[in-house]
Amino acid sequence: MWTTWTAGLLTGLALIVAIGAQNAFVLRQGIRREHVGVVVLVCLLSDALLILAGTAGIGVIVEKLPVVLEILRWGGAAYLIWFAVQSVRSAFSPTSLTPEKPRSQGSVLTTTLALTYLNPHVYLDTVVLLGSLANQQGPDLRWVFAGGAVVGSIVWFSALGYGARALAPVLDRPRAWQIVDLVIAAVMLALAVSLILR
Incomplete structure (x- = not known):
């Protein structure tokens, strides 16, 4: 069982630790110390929901309806490009020489949900892949496997969101914020291109 x-x-961590749009946003909010609890909670609850849905057999439905993933692919790519453009604008606008104005909790929540649910890789990793792997464990152990994957998400998002605070002193310099914005823009754009070329 253990x-x-x-x-x-370990499988859940291996899939989630890769640098992606969601992780970049969690890191950014953690560094800014802005609505971190909301971001972390939404990410880990979403992951748990999707992992458990895949374990319950929803992954089969997603595989049978490729049009759903296709819609998510193009919607996700468009959103990532928009986010990349906003990050570049933030890096080169005069106000970005100090950390940008605080965002409302609603704005942060909307962005977190969009980066989570508009990314088809989230469904492939959590619902299809983890769901399939969980179901390969047999009826008695599939929920044990899923529980391990959920704990992996809880550990990762909590560490990423709250651990990022340690980087805050380094990022007190205006130039550092410009670099953060440009790196995030590059990550978002690369992910958008990968979605488009899929």
């Missing part, structure tokens, strides 16, 4: 749980934990 072997299955550990396999779920």
Whole structure:
């Protein structure tokens, strides 16, 4: 049982730790110390929901309806390009020489939800892949595997969001914020291109 749980934990971490739009945003909010709890909570609850849905068999439905992933692919690419443009504008606008004005909790929540649910890779990783791997464990252990994967998400997003605060002193310089914005823009644009070329 512990072997299955550990396999779920390590597989979940392996899929989620890659630098992506969602992780970049969580890191940014953690560095800014802005609505971190909301961002972390939405990310880990969303991951848990999608992992459990995949384990319950929703992954089969997603695989049978490729049009859903196609819509998400183009919507996600458009959103990522918009986000990249906003980050570049922020990096080169006069106000970006100090950390930008605080965002409202609603704005941060909307961005977190969009970066989570408009990304088809989230569905492929959590619903299809983790769901399939969980179901390969058999009826008795599939939920143990899924539980390990969920714990992996909880650990990762909490560490990323709250651990990013340690970087805040380094990023007190205006130039550092410009670099952060440009790196985030590059990541978002690269992800958008990868979605378009899929």
